[in-house]
Amino acid sequence: MSAPIDPTATSAWSELTSHKDGFAPDLREWFETDPGRVDRFSFGLGDLHVDLSKNLVTDDILASLVRLAEQTGVAERYAAMLAGEHINTTEDRAVLHTALRRPAGATPALVVDGQNIDDDVQEVLGRIDAFAEGVRSGEWKGVTGKKVTHIVNIGIGGSDLGPVMIYEALKPYADAGIEARFVSNIDPTDMAQKTADLDPETTLFIVASKTFTTLETLTNARLARDWLWAELSKRGSIGDDEASRTDAVAHHFIAVSTALDKVEAFGIDPKNAFGFWDWVGGRYSVDSAIGTSLAIALGPDVFRELLAGFHTVDEHVRTQPLAENVPVLMGLLNVWYSTFLGAQSHAVLPYAQQLHRFAAYLQQLTMESNGKSVRWDGTPVTTDTGEVFWGEPGTNGQHAFYQLIHQGTRLIPADFIAFANPAYPLADGGRDVHALFLANFLAQTKALAFGKTAEEVEAEGTTGALVAARTFAGNRPTTSIFAPALTPNVLGQLIALYEHITFTQGVIWGINSFDQWGVELGKQLAQQIAPAIEGDAEATATQDASTQALLAYYHSHRTN
Ligand code: F6P
Secondary structure, three states, rough: OOOOOOOOHHHHHHHHHHHHHHOOOOOOHHHHOOOOOOHEEEEEEEEEEEEEOOOOHHHHHHHHHHHHHOOOOHHHHHHHHHHOOOHHHHHOEEEOOOHHHOOOOOOOOOOOOOOOHHHHHHHHHHHHHHHHHHHHHOOOOOOOOOOEEEEEOOHHHHHHHHHHHHHHOOOOOOOOOOEEEEOOOOOHHHHHHHHHOOOHHHEEEEEEOOOOHHHHHHHHHHHHHHHHHHHHOOOOOOOOHHHHHHHHHHHHEEEEEEEEEHHHHHOOHHHEEOOOOOOHHHHHHHOOHHHHHHHHHHHHHHHHHHOOOOHHHHHHHHHHOOHHHHHHHHHHHHHHHHHHOOOOOOEEEEEEEEOOOOHHHHHHHHHHHHHHHHHHHOOOOOOOOOOOEEEOOOOOHOOOOHHHHOOOOOOOEEEEEEEEOOOOEEOOOOEEHHHHHHHHHHHHHHHHHHHHHHHHHHHHHOHHHHHHHHEEEOOOOOEEEEEEOOOHHHHHHHHHHHHHHHHHHHHHOOOOOOOOHHHHHHHHHHHHHHHHHHHOOOHHHHOOHHHHHHHHHHHHOOOO
8 A cells, every 4th residue: 555645745735835825815806806706616416516616715726726636646546445455554454335336237347355346235235125125015024923113223333323314314205104213322311212112013123233342232232132022021922931032033133234243143143134344434334234224214215226326426536537526626625724724623504404413424424534643554644634523404503503603713614505495395374484494595605705894784874893793704615515305316425425525635634534443442441441330449449530539429429
């Protein structure tokens, strides 16, 4: 694997540093004097219309950013990823989530490390389709012969955030009378509340874990199994003997994992398990068997459409020149803001209530991928990396944190995502509510870009100290992503867009975006501290003073 290219040593970096020195963006002026700006800075990406014109870049800056992508080898590294090179260096793995959405029969076949990846993917997809159809039609039955009405996905991180985000986004497509729920947190509240009103006879649990070792997921899976046995036996639906319990698990538990031996050890029949591969990172896995809950609740056709959307964007990235490559351009803009202009965070603001978990999903995708201080060869990074991604759907965010974006002292680039057509076209006294909603999206991006001058404030009759308070500086950068409707295909496109934005930034910074060693220390320490919180004096004595004091507080306040 070639060494990362230090971006700060490139000529493009020097150009960008010169652009930054004394940089005084003026979107009002740029829009007034340049009638072609919007056209030049607007792009089509599948069904997405992406308007970059309200970003703080000139043509010269964008050209330098594109040169930065060229000089740091973004296209070459993407090609290496698609070809199955082991670009995940610290785990010595290929990175092939893009293979999960290649259409059946794609040519030439993708063969990596001697394995026909396309065949493997299609085989599992076919099994998922058949299983999902069986559950949806009622052919698959619970232990007492009833059709499944509820599925509960038990997973965390990439084995939860993608499925729950997509389920929430595409709920209008749930047409088989099956409700999906998602349990992730090891806080027992999560399991208790999500199962409280469930009927064990009609509930199917999906234990989703790439490694099948994750503490939260395995603990919750055992809680779910205990709940199932207890509730079924309370009703007299099963006996308390081993065979009855095994039979109950066989009818009410399936698993999704790369570790099928561990699935079997848990007691789930391997024929009720769906595999995937170590070349799929957890946060890139919603389009693998990790999406089984979606195939059941929304249907296999919806799941396939989602995959088709991902593939559209993969193809765009593969075939478009860097200067017209939308995910690359958006990744470059993020580098411009975070590394050159000092932005520490990035807001993602969907004008779609259905995307209310989108920011949470993106947090893992972006921050677990690029929150790193070393490069893929183990040397320190040469720039700041990894912004904080956050957001809430509009218009809720407008009444909460937009104040800071409009008038605060920090630069917060924001992506606005909107859809021309609503899932639920409601009217308020004859007025189309979705149109009103979209007026807010347009108004916010306009206000952020162009602000309101002191003269304009005064012209409205405001005087004195209030003038400054009511002035908006403008030049707050936004990207507008508009699509006809939030369909499965469009959602796939959106997710893939952000995957490739993340990848672009990672390459420029020299980061391996596909490992996550930063989550390990806390996991290890939790295992060490668990005996101390359970009262083991020896384990307590080895803790630092603060942890010991917190343990003492716990022991003196725990009452139940
Ligand atoms: O938080 C670390 C992590 O490894 C994530 O990358 C992953 O998505 C999550 O835990 C869950 O892991 P698994 O699917 O193996 O249970």
